[in-house]
Amino acid sequence: MPRKYRSADVQQLLTLAVRARFGSVPPVECVQFLSDNGSIYTALDTVCTAERLGLSPVTTPAYSPQSNGMSEAFVNTLRRDYLDGADRSTAAAVLDQIPSWIRDYNGVAPHSALGYRAPMEYRALRAERQDGQAANVAWPKERTMCS
Numbered sequence: 442m443p444r445k446y447r448s449a450d451v452q453q454l455l456t457l458a459v460r461a462r463f464g465s466v467p468p469v470e471c472v473q474f475l476s477d478n479g480s481i482y483t484a485l486d487t488v489c490t491a492e493r494l495g496l497s498p499v500t501t502p503a504y505s506p507q508s509n510g511m512s513e514a515f516v517n518t519l520r521r522d523y524l525d526g527a528d529r530s531t532a533a534a535v536l537d538q539i540p541s542w543i544r545d546y547n548g549v550a551p552h553s554a555l556g557y558r559a560p561m562e563y564r565a566l567r568a569e570r571q572d573g574q575a576a577n578v579a580w581p582k583e584r585t586m587c588s
Contacts (some may be wrong), residue, residue, distance in 0.1 A: 448484040455487075459494045467495030474498050522550065 455474065459467070474496040476482035483500060491498045501509075523542040528534045548561045555563040 446481055448481045448487045451481050451484075451487050452490040455491055455494055455496065459496065463495075471497050475501065477501050478503055518546075522546075 472495065474491045478500050488498050527538055548559050550559055551557040552560060
């Protein structure tokens with residue numbers, strides 16, 4: 442029987458993920474760490490680790506159909522766009538493909554919440570807008586809790 446995950450596991454995963462994504466320099470902009478209200482995510486040590494890594498811990502409302510829907514939508518997108526048709530012959534084969542899936546998800550795949558733009562395109566256009574250069578771009582409502 443596999444053991445249950447602990448707060449230390451989440452802290453280790455957060456550390457590895459942030460290092461893999463940002464290297465040794467913490468994120469410049471606010472990056473949310475969204476989780477449910479499980480004790481391994483809300484433990485003081487986990488929250489402090491997330492904050493030290495430059496993350497803003499955010500928990501979903503308890504029993505929230507909206508937050509459950511967001512996670513289900515992500516899992517469905519992952520399955521539909523990346524896992525279906527992927528080489529799943531071994532765990533190593535799947536792990537080798539994850540970086541290209543992330544690049545595609547962030548750099549190519551359109552997201553309805555971002556006006557059918559890829560996140561990288563959305564961020565670039567948003568930066569231009571902040572510089573006063575893209576006033577004619579239709580912007581979806583902001584969903585972040587960080588300013």
